[in-house]
Amino acid sequence: MKKMFFILLAALLICTAYAVAQEKTSEEYIIQDRDTLWDISGSRLQDPFLWPKLWNVNPHINNPDLIYPGEKITIPSREELIDQTLSSTEEKPSAEEKPSAEQKPSLEQTQSKKKTEARAPETAAPAAVEPPASEPPAGPQEKYLVGKNLFISLGWISEKFPGIGEITSTPSGQEIAGNNDVVYVNISPEKVLSAGNLQGKPSLVIAGDEGSKGRFLAIRDVKTVKHPATGKLLGHLIRVTGVLEIVGTDNNTPRAEIIRSFEEIHVGDSLIPYTGMDVPLAPAVARTPEIEGYIVESLFSHELSSGEDIVFLDKGQNDGLQAGDVFSVFSGSSVKREIGKIQVVSLQPATSAAVIIDSSEEIMPGMTVGQK
Numbered sequence: 566m567k568k569m570f571f572i573l574l575a576a577l578l579i580c581t582a583y584a585v586a587q588e589k590t591s592e593e594y595i596i597q598d599r600d601t602l603w604d605i606s607g608s609r610l611q612d613p614f615l616w617p618k619l620w621n622v623n624p625h626i627n628n629p630d631l632i633y634p635g636e637k638i639t640i641p642s643r644e645e646l647i648d649q650t651l652s653s654t655e656e657k658p659s660a661e662e663k664p665s666a667e668q669k670p671s672l673e674q675t676q677s678k679k680k681t682e683a684r685a686p687e688t689a690a691p692a693a694v695e696p697p698a699s700e701p702p703a704g705p706q707e708k709y710l711v712g713k714n715l716f717i718s719l720g721w722i723s724e725k726f727p728g729i730g731e732i733t734s735t736p737s738g739q740e741i742a743g744n745n746d747v748v749y750v751n752i753s754p755e756k757v758l759s760a761g762n763l764q765g766k767p768s769l770v771i772a773g774d775e776g777s778k779g780r781f782l783a784i785r786d787v788k789t790v791k792h793p794a795t796g797k798l799l800g801h802l803i804r805v806t807g808v809l810e811i812v813g814t815d816n817n818t819p820r821a822e823i824i825r826s827f828e829e830i831h832v833g834d835s836l837i838p839y840t841g842m843d844v845p846l847a848p849a850v851a852r853t854p855e856i857e858g859y860i861v862e863s864l865f866s867h868e869l870s871s872g873e874d875i876v877f878l879d880k881g882q883n884d885g886l887q888a889g890d891v892f893s894v895f896s897g898s899s900v901k902r903e904i905g906k907i908q909v910v911s912l913q914p915a916t917s918a919a920v921i922i923d924s925s926e927e928i929m930p931g932m933t934v935g936q937k
Contacts, residue, residue: 591645600628619638624928629931640764694859709845711910720787722861734832743826744825806831807826809823810824863877878909884915887909890909892935893936
């Protein structure tokens with residue numbers, strides 16, 4: 566009897582060890598049509614916000630938004646990625662060695678809960694006695710300010726609401742939709758887009774390229790934004806909830822498929838034409854022009870924002886701002902004190918969107934930005 570007990574115990578231990586080993590085993594995955602690192606992280610790692618770490622372990626991917634069917638990637642286990650994150654945190658460089666804002670890896674999106682899990686994680690340099698795992702590629706490497714998904718989903722402040730249609734219903738009758746769901750839409754042909762009603766988003770125009778025809782951004786009018794210091798009405802805070810593609814009609818009603826969602830898409834969300842948008846490259850040396858302004862809002866209307874959140878400024882292209890500009894953020898107290906830094910990632914004529922790249926305290930609307 567004892568012998569049988571020990572045999573069963575040994576078998577149980579072997580099975581447990583095997584299961585643990587399987588959990589920590591990397592797998593090779595072949596990219597499928599319409600795959601994104603966000604989707605793969607969600608389905609394979611049960612957490613879409615791990616996509617920057619997945620990108621980090623596949624150095625052959627130069628741009629996370631440019632992955633193609635048939636391409637092979639390595640997917641470590643969730644535990645391995647978390648272990649790497651903890652290891653990277655423990656080996657974080659000292660203040661003297663910490664990369665400057667313009668040297669940090671680029672950001673991406675996606676921000677659903679924070680919508681800011683966007684930069685590839687910093688990797689601590691190996692100790693001097695250990696050779697590097699591989700030789701770095703020759704020549705300067707281009708870095709994007711943010712990933713394309715985040716860039717599309719950033720939102721903006723618009724003087725006029727630019728919607729030309731809306732999501733009217735779903736085949737199931739549900740009010741909420743997501744990736745690959747089908748929705749019915751209504752497009753108003755009389756609402757012709759012009760420079761006048763796109764002042765808040767100059768990069769969005771009627772699609773002239775074949776690849777963008779029939780595609781729309783789903784947008785939401787979140788709130789009206791007033792200047793925290795003057796009380797002046799600045800416009801509507803527009804948030805992008807997803808990308809739709811017209812795939813047919815049912816009883817003369819346009820039917821669209823959601824090909825990418827950045828958050829829950831609701832019946833009633835409005836539509837504007839989609840066209841390819843070029844993500845700005847990070848400058849080799851970031852400027853800090855002599856411009857002072859205010860933080861007027863955050864992407865999700867949070868009272869308090871911190872590292873990697875998106876905030877909006879009351880300065881834009883008309884004021885001389887450029888994508889990649891870095892500014893200090895100052896506390897709202899009577900004593901001017903730097904509490905963080907932001908980097909401009911998207912521009913409109915009178916406003917801009919920026920990512921918080923460093924903060925020692927929570928950042929909120931009404932705080933000023935400028936040169937240190």
